Amino acid sequence: MNKPENIEERLWDYIDGAGSAEERLFVEQLIASNAAWKARYQELLELQDLLSHRLELDEPSMRFTQNIMEAISKHHIAPAAKTYINKRIIWSIAGFFLCCIIGFLIAGLAQVHWTGGSTTDNSLVNLNKINLDKVDTSKFFNNTYTTIFMMVNVVLGLVALDMYLRGRKRRAIGNGQ
């Protein structure tokens, strides 16, 4: 808890104004009462002052702005990506994948031996009589290509979900929430 690294980390949080009010109060008391904490705090505060107020920005050459204005005079502002990205195409691609998944499911389920050889009734399948324990799903799930396809779809789904959640988080940060 009171390792030098921990002290520094907590002091930096205090200097940056991060952390909860309770934590800040606790650190404040430690600085006031503990000589080691006080000394380290003074040290970090000096570094903070150097970084915040003494660092100067480098300046490019005098012609910098002029060079850029000359360069952009040859360019046009590209249209916003949202204006040329056709959402219909994206939805079509999504629809294609969805159809593929449904198609594979139907094709796979059609190959399943529902009666499982347990009944002597050769008439139409009576759903009430299906014994799920004896359903032969081997033809469906033993197909390597189907498994690979399903795996790829699951991964793509997770990537899409991750992108969506990250986007939401970024928008929330951007809106100052």
Next chain:
Amino acid sequence: MQTGPVDNEIINKVLQGDQAQYAQLVKRYQNFVFTIVLRYTPNREDAEEIAQDVFVKAYRSLADFRGESKFSTWLYTIVTTTCITFLRKKKVPIQSLDTEQVFEVADSQNSDFKANQVEQKSKLQVINEALRLLSIDDARIITLFYQAEQSLEEIGRILGIEPNTAKVKLHRARQRLKEKMEKHFSEAVKDMVG
């Protein structure tokens, strides 16, 4: 820091066809952009070329700036991607955090510092020299936080990392900067404190 019309007003004018207004944005951010670029490459000519490229790219993509973040945050994202592309093209290894080799290389580069030279250094020189001894990752995050005045959330957005990761990286970078200052400029640091 910012005087005159706000960034979004200028951007709207530029988007409406008033290209000359873009000069205001360039003047406002050129030093910030140039300083960040210098953290990636010490060569001023290269840095100026990259910085120019950044502003041209930003101009061309201006319609994509949706105002969800500050213009500076959006601009520094372009700086980061442009610098990484430049380093890849030049085949300069992009030094990553936590690589001890980085610090060994930095230390060896600094072996010619002599005590009497160090004593004469101003506070500003000391901190700038120490920053140059840091890895790109460390120098970049310190520059973004202190010089470009970006918050941890904004740094996270620029570097494509979580704000908490940015906080940890900043903490480590400051720690290493302090170590560098103590190791290489201890005399000058004592003078500063004293």
